[in-house]
Structure formats: C-alpha cells, structure tokens
Amino acid sequence: MSHVSICEFTEPYEKQVSELILHIQQEEYNIAITKDDQPDLMNIPSFYQVKKGNFWVAEMGSRVVGTISLLDIGNNEVALRKMFVAEEYRGSSFKIALRLLNRAISWAADHSIKTIFLGTTPQFLAAHKFYQKHGFIKIAQKELPSTFPIVKVDKFFYKFQVENAAE
Structure with a gap:
C-alpha cells in the first residue's frame, strides 16, 4: 500500500482537484452541478486559503485522492466544504476521510475556531453517518449563521x- 500524504493545496493540484470533485458529484451521485456552478474551484487560494480558512488534498503518489476545506465565515466560525474522497480510497482501509477531517479540525483548533458548520446533499448518506460518528450534530438550516454560504x-x-x- 502506498503512502497517503495530506498537504495544503497549491496551484499544481487544481486540475486534479476539480476532476475528482466533479466526477464524484456528477458521475457517482448524479448531482446536477457543474464547475461553473462552483467558482470556488477555479480560484481555491483566494477563496479558501484566506483569513482562518484553508484547503487540503490527500495525495497517493502523484494522484489526488481526497479533498477538504474550511472557509472562514467570520466570528471564529468556518464552513467545512469540498470533502471528497475517490471511491476506491473510501473506508477504513485507508482512513483518508478521517485523516482529512482530523487535519481540518486540528487547523481549526490551532486558529481559535469555535464552530465548524457544513451542508451536504441528501445523496451523501455515508457522509451523514461519517459526520455524526465524528461529533457533528445535525441542525436546521435556520440555525446556521447568516454568513454561512x-x-x-x-x-x-x-x-x-x-x-x-x-x-
């Protein structure tokens, strides 16, 4: 088994990150969303890697196999976004999702973040279970801060x- 590394996003990852996310959204889950619907994917550094936000990739060899980001929404709060893992790297064998989540939570703690919020689609059933297993509590949309995108x-x-x- 090859080594998986978690590192901060840099420009050379842009194409692979977009391809991974779009493949999962469109091909695996048939979500009607395009790259144009996600302008953040076209400018990750200026969208995510500002203030108390960041974006990470999980890389195996030279292949991006996972992503996660925290978007600073003010008031020491962030939105967790773009949590995706390539299908063949999901689950307990690689623990990529958990490693990505732990990196984001550690970053949040180190940067005085108090609360992480996230939104997800009904199709991502495994993601719902994963988040709940790791301490996320389901809330109503009206409980989100007004700055949550x-x-x-x-x-x-x-x-x-x-x-x-x-x-």
Missing part, C-alpha cells in the same frame, strides 16, 4: 464545536 444542492446541515478553541 448555502449551496443550492445542500439540504442537510451540521455543526461541530471545536473543543480546543481559545475563548
């Missing part, structure tokens, strides 16, 4: 209290 395909919302956040 709602994506049109998202119908389920969660929050996570970062334990080590500075007061």
